[in-house]
Amino acid sequence: MVRPHPERRPRFTRLLGSLGLGAVLIAGCGAPDAPTPRFSGDFTEFPLSAGAQLIAPSDTPPQDTETSACAAPASLRPGxxxxxxxxxxxRARGTVVVAVDQNTNLFSFRDPTTGTLTGFGVDLAREVARDLLGDPTKVEFRPLGTDDGAEMLAHRDADMVVRPVALSCEGPQDLTFSTVYLEASRRLVVRDGSGIAGPADLARRRVCTHHDPASVSALTRIAPKATILAVPDWDDCLMAIQQRQVDAVAGAAFLAGLVAQDPNLEIVGPETDSARYAIGLAPGNDDLVRFVNGTLERLRTDGTWTALYDRWLSSLGPAPGPPAPEYRD
Incomplete structure (x- = not known):
């Protein structure tokens, strides 16, 4: 008697298996998958950042008024x-609550290695805590959105606001300010080899700046024939110039943070007018305003201000010295 091979199935079993597989294939062919949708667009341009606004050149000649000609905002004398x-x-709480922008390199940003907030503005807040509470680490930082922080101060969600936005000639009525702690010239950041040497080369080009009134007004004045891309965050300008959505970035102190992140960028152009920066506080807190101004006065005289500038903003040039305070009393 011949025994069948153990690994060999009967012929009719193999036939049924083949028929079953064919049935499956036939059934599958009867219900094809829906076709993959086709996308429109050629993807040659990146979308603009959220909240960005394009401002076309105006037909009206800009006023020949420099921001630096505005009277420096006077504050309360230290007391x-x-x-x-x-x-x-x-003092009862044990911490100073400070609202800061957390994504402006070298001013207030998270260190990618440690994850801690650091920068020029952050160090200013720590110096206030040093004088008030005896410990520079007793600061609670809270994220600041794209607004000026007035609502946070009004609801007592923060004691002060430190953000890299220049003061305008007409400051907001819902904020009061310390004395000016930094004054920096407005210049341009461009890509290497761009051929842009100053504001005169910005005609019919697109330039990025912050959407605050002082920055937009200054850019409209120095480059009236440029198209402005106004963005809510300074780091949006870095992305815009890297993706070639703009030809230049116009600003002041924050430019140091841009060139520090990209070796293909450089600061160019003559010094035009100046941008001024101050700490924002809630109206009516005169005691806190005077105390903050006392800390700023110490930083000017004991060398701390120059040390902070050299640490964070030296790419803007040699430390010019702290701006002199203006008091109204």
Whole structure:
């Protein structure tokens, strides 16, 4: 008797298996998958960042008024700290609550290695905590959106706002300010080999800047024939110039953070007018304003201001010295 091979199935079994496979294939062919949708567009341009606005050149000649000609905002003279009020609340809490922009390189940003907030503005806030609470680490930083922080101050969600936005000639009525802690010339950041040497080369080009009134007004004045891309965050300008959505970035102090992130960028152009920066506080907290101004006065005189500038903003040029304070009392 011949035994069948153990690995060999009967012929009719193989036939049924083949028929079954064919049935499956036939059934599959009867219900084809829906075709992959086809996308429109050629993807040659990246979309603009959220909140960005394009401002076309105006047919009206800009006013021949420089921001630097505006009177420097005067603040309250440093005085003896009180035991109550805003200062008393901060002492009782044990921390200074500071609203900051967390994505402006070298001014207020998260260190990619440590994950901690650092930068020129962050160090200013720590110096206030040093004087008020005896410890520069007793600061609670809270993220600041694209607004000026007035609502956070009004709801007592922050004691002060430190953000890299220049003061305008007409400051907002819902904020009060410290003395000016930084004054920087407005210049341009361009790609190497761009052929742009100054504002005169910006005609019929697109230029990025922050959407705050002071920055837009200054750019409209120095480059009236340029198209402006106004963005809510300074780092949006870095992305825009890297993706070639703009030909240049116009600004002041924050330009140091842009060139530090991309070796293919450079700062060019003559110094035009100046942008000024101050700490924002809630109206009515005069005791806190005077205390902050006292800290800023110390930084000017003991060399701390120059040390902070050299650490964070040296790519803008040699430290010019701290701006002189202007007091109204």
């Amino acid at each position: 003896t700290p009180s035991l109550g009020g805003a200062l008393g609340d901060i």
